[in-house]
Amino acid sequence: MPELPEVQQFTDFWKAATENRKVQQIVAYDDLVVPDEEAIFNERFVGKVFSQHKRIGKYLLTGTDSGEWMYFHFGMTGDFAVIQTGDEPPRFTRFAVHLSDGTAVAFLCARKLGRAMLIETPDAFIAKKGLGPDAMAVTWEEFQEIFGNARGKIKPALMDQGKIAGIGNIYADEMLYQAGIHPEAVLEKIGPKRLKRLFEAMRRSLEKSITYDTPKSEIPSDFLIHNRKKKGICQQCERPLAFIKMGGRGTYFCSRCQRK
DNA sequence: CTCCATGTTTAGAA
DNA sequence: CTTCTAAACATGGA
Numbered sequence: 001m002p003e004l005p006e007v008q009q010f011t012d013f014w015k016a017a018t019e020n021r022k023v024q025q026i027v028a029y030d031d032l033v034v035p036d037e038e039a040i041f042n043e044r045f046v047g048k049v050f051s052q053h054k055r056i057g058k059y060l061l062t063g064t065d066s067g068e069w070m071y072f073h074f075g076m077t078g079d080f081a082v083i084q085t086g087d088e089p090p091r092f093t094r095f096a097v098h099l100s101d102g103t104a105v106a107f108l109c110a111r112k113l114g115r116a117m118l119i120e121t122p123d124a125f126i127a128k129k130g131l132g133p134d135a136m137a138v139t140w141e142e143f144q145e146i147f148g149n150a151r152g153k154i155k156p157a158l159m160d161q162g163k164i165a166g167i168g169n170i171y172a173d174e175m176l177y178q179a180g181i182h183p184e185a186v187l188e189k190i191g192p193k194r195l196k197r198l199f200e201a202m203r204r205s206l207e208k209s210i211t212y213d214t215p216k217s218e219i220p221s222d223f224l225i226h227n228r229k230k231k232g233i234c235q236q237c238e239r240p241l242a243f244i245k246m247g248g249r250g251t252y253f254c255s256r257c258q259r260k
Numbered sequence: 261c262t263c264c265a266t267g268t269t270t271a272g273a274a
Numbered sequence: 275c276t277t278c279t280a281a282a283c284a285t286g287g288a
């Protein structure tokens with residue numbers, strides 16, 4: 001379920017679940033999700049506390065006081081669960097960190113598109129991945145600079161983690177809907193006024209966690225997510241939403257309310 | 261059985 | 275060089 005807001009929730013969860021607890025043992029269950037050696041995880045982290053946490057885009061980076069770091073990426077189906085050491089790990093557990101108080105944090109990932117990996121430093125990791133500024137940290141001036149200098153269709157540009165980091169398919173549709181901009185609108189034709197609307201819609205969309213752990217009743221009724229499905233209806237004009245594929249991803253929008 | 265899915269990477273085509 | 279598409283990855287759920 002993870003785009004930026006969900007990964008922020010995972011970050012908060014991880015921090016609360018690990019704080020003031022020393023790592024006792026780390027277990028890796030899957031070579032694809034955890035490509036690094038289990039032994040090296042244990043060498044690095046046993047006896048230490050995960051005391052540093054940074055979220056950049058859809059990545060959770062976590063490290064110790066002594067500067068050892070790793071990251072979690074949640075793919076499409078990543079999740080955390082707290083269990084008791086000695087309990088059978090839940091289905092789809094790919095990685096588990098056992099802690100000094102008898103609890104353990106399990107990293108679950110049904111589709112195995114997520115990763116738990118070692119890194120050297122956050123800065124080196126961000127540079128290596130080529131991530132742009134985080135979508136919740138980026139300023140209007142930076143946003144304007146980034147998209148003002150880009151070309152092509154707006155939706156894939158929003159999802160380009162090298163431009164800004166953290167927006168995925170669901171939120172891209174959401175913010176474009178709220179801003180009244182067609183997903184196939186080209187950047188060359190989006191003036192500063194509409195770009196500003198988009199920036200504000202981005203912040204509003206991300207501030208509400210709309211795809212995870214948030215009751216639908218708490219999400220404003222004008223959000224696309226309520227109707228983001230086949231045969232969904234636009235709540236503004238009461239016409240059926242359009243569905244197209246863009247870059248292989250399902251894209252919902254209103255062809256009347258969102259203009260190119 | 262078929263189709264679709266909140267992600268990233270890579271190869272190849274314009 | 276940039277933009278864009280399709281495919282691959284692995285698996286569950288409708």
